[in-house]
Amino acid sequence: MDSALTEISEFVQAIPPLDLLPSKLIEQIVKEISICYVRRGKQLPPQGISDKNIYILRKGALSYVTQDNELLGKYGEGDICTVFCLDNDEKINVSTDEDTLLYSICYKTFEQLVSEYPDVIAFFHQTSEQRLNKKMLQVNEDAILNSSLLNSSIANFYHSPVVTVGPNTSIQQAAILMTERGFSCLVIAQDTNPLGIVTDKDIRRRCVAQGLDILQPVSAIMTDNMTTIDIKNTAYDALMMMTQKHIHHLPVTANNQLKGMVTVTDLMNNEGQNAVNITSVIHKAKSVSELTEISKMIPKLQIRMAKLGTTADHVGKSISAITMAFTIRLIEMAENLLGPAPVPYAWLAAGSQARQEQFAHSDQDNALIISNDMQPQHSYWFKDLATFVSDGLAACGFIYCPGEVMATNAKWCQTQAQWSKYFAKWIDTPDPKALMHCSVFFDLTTVHGDSCLLDEVRMKMLKTTQRSTLFIAHLSRNALNLRPPLGFFRDFVLIQDGENKATLDLKHNGIAPIVDLARIYALSEGIASVNTIERLQQAAGTPSLTKASAANLIDAYEFLSMLRMEHQAKKLQQGEQPNNYLPPKEISKLEREHLKDAFKVIKTMQDSRQSTL
């Protein structure tokens, strides 16, 4: 090919999603390019072009706005302006901010050229929601595939010995044995020679459903020529074999001798193993200093989980579970020291820990709810408890809450009745301070103690919020203060008023707005869950939130959380404090597109919330 066009081809091929196309096709696309030059302050399309075209920016900048002149986004070098190839309901105006050199291509021709590449077509055709959904399906699939299963041998997973029975054992005997041992399958063997396998499902389908006599030999319902896997394979191979054959149990052999059994559950639980291990070590710890030692494993666990491609949801739940274990162990130690509690109480977690969305190095947000039987003299016991646990948590790396949302603060160490009063007041007079408390205290969970105490307060509270349209309106208005950016322009974050910011605040400009929306839906619909994804799932299909919108928000939330998790893992690995600030330079072109889609989903839902006010 001519080197002039090679240069243009290379430029074009580097732009997602065109990077998915083979060079031959890029050459054909380049032949369709018309180079145009548009001076600053002019409208697109350029003069002489009436077709629906796509425009690749070689140099310069474009802005696109609604008919009301609201800025929707900007394009810079290497961006593709797709405004004219979409069938927009609304008319969008595009103009040049700078003198601009464009590569213009007729969309119809382009579409024909790439017709065999649905992923490329999808980029131009799909809505933000559809693109994001596709991305998250991929991520979740990869989360399973990329997991450590690839690198671990089956030897780490199988259990042995396998329970075997002779072929003449009756079906009933086999079923009794399975029940006793708590196994969902048995291997049928003659001496040490495996003949077949029988599972719960075989008993149901081949015996009970068929009306077969339960005294018949088990060999009548077993699956012979069973699939086995050699112990030298990886856990991933086992998973793939099970998926392909639609089986859940796989006998493991070594030199053709039966060694044990591996189940789907064994493999799937693998990711949680480490969190589970840490939790069990915490339960055995004898002193605060031992706990402090254990806590040093948390950042490492978070790095490892992120590297394995674990979902952010899973990581958040694991880290939250570990924090919970620390808290419980500290409370147990305190009770040992202080003697039993004078009256029933519960230790509460608030904010991200309660939502099970916690990452390493977060603050401690906690509170105490105490039985109404509490007497004034009891307050010393609770103060001592709170101080011991709070100091212990601080020693384990959970810094004191800067806003003093802690059980050590007398304000948040109160009886059930007082908590009910607090909630009633916040709902009744939602002043700015009350609304500030909402984001913390409307996400509460019981860590230790009598969970009825909180549940009762919550039930009462949810009944009130469901009815209080004024409160929901205030909460909504407050939540709408945090707006997502529009997207990216060159290496900057583009915000609403067209200004640029050097970094993307993943928390405040992406994750928090979704958490806030989920809380509003939950409070409007009387949903008791506090976890954001669970709230959205449960609110789906209620008057507050359509099923489709819920799915879109979950995709956006998972994508943003994933980016945050990866960013924090990187920081942790470099020995730095993890934060939520992502410089655009570190965000790939493709991720920017997905982020833009996620921002759009949030904006759509915020706008629809706005319209209810």
Place this chain on the structure above:
Amino acid sequence: MLNHHPLTRWILGYEAQRKRMLKKAPHGPLRDFLAVPFPALNTPFEQIPILAVDFETTGLDAVADKLLSVGCVDLFHHQIKLGSSYHEIINSKGRLKADNVTIHQITDDQKDQGKPLAEVVEQLLNRLAGKVMLVHFSRIERQFLRQACLELYGMAPPLPIIDTLVVAKKRLDKRDVAYDPSELRLSALRANYGFPDHYAHNALNDAIATAELLLAQVNERGESMTLRQLIL
């Protein structure tokens, strides 16, 4: 000046020359080229059919030096159509000089696999028929194309030309400020408009780069221009 008298223009103008030469031209590529009328001088810019052309040569002397490669692309309606781009290496006689090869990056091997001069000039004339030739610093292209035509057909056709160097020079001269001649280089002028660097000394690449430069020059004026204002 006599040159600007309408009658002189009529006698000496490229359209008049074309018609006169058409009568004498032998059958073949040159005659085919001459058979298509050139655009009129009052044609607005967007309607001028333009072919941006660049040559790589072994030197500056059209008689002694050889034409090495030809690149060209159409510019029409403010659009450079990459589908129309043409690039060919010419298999001329003789060895290349090493210091020269470092500039145009065409090796002897590539040259030996090139097309005969007659074929490439025929292709070029075919594309150029009825169009204005766009070049940056027109001396090379004009002289080498004239020389090639003289060798091949025994006569050289009239060539209406737009030269981006001259367009830029006129504007600089009007400003009445001293400037360095290096400011008139293609890459320097492009940089003024904030254009990306291009891989120079490839004939097609330079042709595209020249066409982009002309688009910027024409757009800079803000008002619509005619061929008369642009032509050499």
